Amino acid sequence: MARAKDGKPTINDVARLAGVSKKTVSRVINRSPLLNAQTREKVEAVIAELGYVPNPQARALALRRNFLIGLIHDNPNAQMVLGVQEGILSAIRDTEFALVVRPVNRRSPDMLDDVRTFLDQQRLFGVLLLPPISENDALAQLCDELGVTYVRMGSVRLDEDVHMVASNDREAVAKAVGYLIGQGHRRIGFVAGPEGFRSAAERALGYRDALDSAGVAIDETIMAEGNYTFETGIAAGEKLLAASPRPSAIFASNDEMAAGVLHAARSIGMSVPEDLSIIGFDDTAIAAHIWPPLTTVRWPIQAMAKAAAIKLIDPVEARDQPSHFLSDLIERASVAPL
Amino acid sequence: MARAKDGKPTINDVARLAGVSKKTVSRVINRSPLLNAQTREKVEAVIAELGYVPNPQARALALRRNFLIGLIHDNPNAQMVLGVQEGILSAIRDTEFALVVRPVNRRSPDMLDDVRTFLDQQRLFGVLLLPPISENDALAQLCDELGVTYVRMGSVRLDEDVHMVASNDREAVAKAVGYLIGQGHRRIGFVAGPEGFRSAAERALGYRDALDSAGVAIDETIMAEGNYTFETGIAAGEKLLAASPRPSAIFASNDEMAAGVLHAARSIGMSVPEDLSIIGFDDTAIAAHIWPPLTTVRWPIQAMAKAAAIKLIDPVEARDQPSHFLSDLIERASVAPL
DNA sequence: AGCGCTATGGTAACCGGTGTCAATCCCGCC
DNA sequence: GGCGGGATTGACACCGGTTACCATAGCGCT
Numbered sequence: 001m002a003r004a005k006d007g008k009p010t011i012n013d014v015a016r017l018a019g020v021s022k023k024t025v026s027r028v029i030n031r032s033p034l035l036n037a038q039t040r041e042k043v044e045a046v047i048a049e050l051g052y053v054p055n056p057q058a059r060a061l062a063l064r065r066n067f068l069i070g071l072i073h074d075n076p077n078a079q080m081v082l083g084v085q086e087g088i089l090s091a092i093r094d095t096e097f098a099l100v101v102r103p104v105n106r107r108s109p110d111m112l113d114d115v116r117t118f119l120d121q122q123r124l125f126g127v128l129l130l131p132p133i134s135e136n137d138a139l140a141q142l143c144d145e146l147g148v149t150y151v152r153m154g155s156v157r158l159d160e161d162v163h164m165v166a167s168n169d170r171e172a173v174a175k176a177v178g179y180l181i182g183q184g185h186r187r188i189g190f191v192a193g194p195e196g197f198r199s200a201a202e203r204a205l206g207y208r209d210a211l212d213s214a215g216v217a218i219d220e221t222i223m224a225e226g227n228y229t230f231e232t233g234i235a236a237g238e239k240l241l242a243a244s245p246r247p248s249a250i251f252a253s254n255d256e257m258a259a260g261v262l263h264a265a266r267s268i269g270m271s272v273p274e275d276l277s278i279i280g281f282d283d284t285a286i287a288a289h290i291w292p293p294l295t296t297v298r299w300p301i302q303a304m305a306k307a308a309a310i311k312l313i314d315p316v317e318a319r320d321q322p323s324h325f326l327s328d329l330i331e332r333a334s335v336a337p338l
Numbered sequence: 339m340a341r342a343k344d345g346k347p348t349i350n351d352v353a354r355l356a357g358v359s360k361k362t363v364s365r366v367i368n369r370s371p372l373l374n375a376q377t378r379e380k381v382e383a384v385i386a387e388l389g390y391v392p393n394p395q396a397r398a399l400a401l402r403r404n405f406l407i408g409l410i411h412d413n414p415n416a417q418m419v420l421g422v423q424e425g426i427l428s429a430i431r432d433t434e435f436a437l438v439v440r441p442v443n444r445r446s447p448d449m450l451d452d453v454r455t456f457l458d459q460q461r462l463f464g465v466l467l468l469p470p471i472s473e474n475d476a477l478a479q480l481c482d483e484l485g486v487t488y489v490r491m492g493s494v495r496l497d498e499d500v501h502m503v504a505s506n507d508r509e510a511v512a513k514a515v516g517y518l519i520g521q522g523h524r525r526i527g528f529v530a531g532p533e534g535f536r537s538a539a540e541r542a543l544g545y546r547d548a549l550d551s552a553g554v555a556i557d558e559t560i561m562a563e564g565n566y567t568f569e570t571g572i573a574a575g576e577k578l579l580a581a582s583p584r585p586s587a588i589f590a591s592n593d594e595m596a597a598g599v600l601h602a603a604r605s606i607g608m609s610v611p612e613d614l615s616i617i618g619f620d621d622t623a624i625a626a627h628i629w630p631p632l633t634t635v636r637w638p639i640q641a642m643a644k645a646a647a648i649k650l651i652d653p654v655e656a657r658d659q660p661s662h663f664l665s666d667l668i669e670r671a672s673v674a675p676l
Numbered sequence: 677a678g679c680g681c682t683a684t685g686g687t688a689a690c691c692g693g694t695g696t697c698a699a700t701c702c703c704g705c706c
Numbered sequence: 707g708g709c710g711g712g713a714t715t716g717a718c719a720c721c722g723g724t725t726a727c728c729a730t731a732g733c734g735c736t
Contacts, residue, residue: 020715026694034713061694066395098459100438103423120391123395147345256623348721350722359686360722361687364725373683399692399723400722400725
């Protein structure tokens with residue numbers, strides 16, 4: 001075997017066996033067009049025989065760029081993070097790119113330093129920022145400063161298109177609440193997401209939009225805030241269901257909280273959807289697996305992540321990638337007409 | 339600023355400014371002990387001033403090893419995958435390692451080739467294998483062959499300790515079923531995981547162990563198989579609850595299927611836990627968020643992942659890392675005494 | 677003073693690729 | 707037959723680190 005005894009064959013091994021120079025082998029690898037077909041074939045044969053694969057670190061060094069893209073997130077929703085990972089992977093499959101993940105802690109004061117260290121140390125090709133951390137402008141600025149291209153995913157456009165892949169949460173929520181109104185509901189409670197989350201603010205705007213356009217007045221007694229967890233959903237549900245008159249429907253800003261509302265309703269003896277209609281947001285696993293299955297809003301996470309990854313790695317294809325994605329209302333069994 | 343106009347400062351910049359050779363700077367970075375303290379301080383000052391960070395690709399090339407560890411998985415459970423990622427991250431935080439993830443498709447015939455390409459192309463330092471794919475011996479062998487160190491996570495020891503971090507599902511299930519027996523249940527149904535999953539087999543063994551040691555006979559009519567999804571859990575639940583006499587308790591091999599059983603019970607008008615006790619496995623988010631909250635078995639995913647990562651990157655610390663982890667029974671509200 | 681140590685820092689080669697630029701080959705054309 | 711020019715190919719430096727090995731200096735010792 002014509003390979004270094006310790007490991008993989010190198011470009012030199014290939015060159016020697018094929019009777020050409022390193023450079024020519026390099027040309028074959030990089031699909032240079034100015035190559036004699038015969039030479040190419042000969043070299044390719046040797047490559048195949050040896051099972052030669054170029055050393056990515058050496059390539060990265062010489063090219064002064066590597067083939068790693070980072071995913072920086074501090075997202076509590078496992079389903080969503082994994083959906084994003086799958087989306088990115090589908091974009092980089094069959095390329096030489098790989099995906100590096102970096103969960104960070106949003107609440108930590110060192111978060112920015114942490115990211116800076118990570119970026120400095122790894123010299124990534126580019127990074128994807130997931131909400132809620134993607135809403136942090138300082139972070140985007142940091143990437144710029146360090147010369148790392150970035151793409152942010154979010155619930156609303158908050159950067160130039162090249163840096164952004166967004167859903168339109170406001171519109172999606174307006175549609176969902178409009179659906180409740182279409183079912184005859186007028187007294188519709190709202191569970192907001194935590195302050196500081198852009199998605200929370202957008203979803204609240206969508207709620208107001210829908211009520212406004214139906215001519216229904218906002219009533220603060222049937223609005224509550226949670227932090228996207230099941231427990232705070234229960235608390236919010238208890239508050240809203242104690243209001244008088246009681247709402248006939250509740251929109252919760254994510255599925256976990258919707259599940260909490262469902263729980264709260266059940267503990268005071270109400271049936272869903274007979275006594276109360278509920279809509280959630282995100283279409284996470286829990287939505288389909290509770291009883292009754294939850295009507296919810298699904299935003300196309302995987303497609304968005306794929307588009308984001310393409311924007312990052314392929315400037316040509318990038319131009320064809322949309323920056324906006326629409327969400328769908330998934331009708332299940334937690335809503336009944338009034 | 340004494341840096342290349344296009345980018346980061348290099349070791350040469352540091353050497354020039356500090357008035358020493360590259361080699362000396364390299365010694366400072368690598369904490370070589372044979373260095374004059376003054377020289378060290380001077381160099382460190384320059385490094386700090388310039389914000390110099392060594393180029394990881396160049397280092398990787400020269401050292402003939404890189405600082406990337408891979409996570410290969412095809413796990414349907416988002417919660418678990420993310421828990422593993424967090425665990426790994428806690429092990430590599432403050433090191434120069436980074437985490438590369440690679441979801442694969444277990445069912446694809448090219449799975450092994452896919453992994454081979456990935457490993458060849460990235461030349462990772464080592465990889466972590468998650469169940470169920472970690473149960474694939476061919477995969478472990480492939481890693482060996484390619485000179486990539488690996489650690490497998492699993493539900494039972496199926497490799498040498500250096501390559502393995504395992505929970506003991508058999509024992510954990512025996513404990514859970516024993517708990518049901520302790521509550522007075524004798525007719526206990528079992529929902530198995532899919533054939534081919536080692537975890538499924540182990541959990542089934544645990545079930546039998548518990549019944550055996552309580553002197554309860556196995557009854558195939560109250561055993562069913564699912565493939566770890568909510569839907570198959572429903573089907574299994576329907577089958578078991580149609581048996582006569584009906585079981586008073588059911589152990590499902592994961593939480594999703596337990597949720598399915600719960601669903602099935604409810605659709606025929608049974609209350610949980612009054613009419614039926616249910617125990618699940620994994621303690622995923624769903625377990626706590628359904629009603630009633632599910633009694634389940636929790637295995638320490640993060641701790642296991644952390645130990646696995648340490649085994650991979652630090653041969654010294656590795657020796658102190660356990661290869662076995664115990665699972666806990668998390669008592670919630672889905673079990674009532676008979 | 678001469679010797680042999682150890683401590684320290686420099687030089688050059690090398691890791692495995694890529695860019696630059698010049699050399700060579702082959703052809704048609706005058 | 708000689709020449710211009712495009713198509714191929716190779717020599718060599720370089721990417722930013724590391725190791726191997728050598729040179730020099732400081733020191734205690736005989």
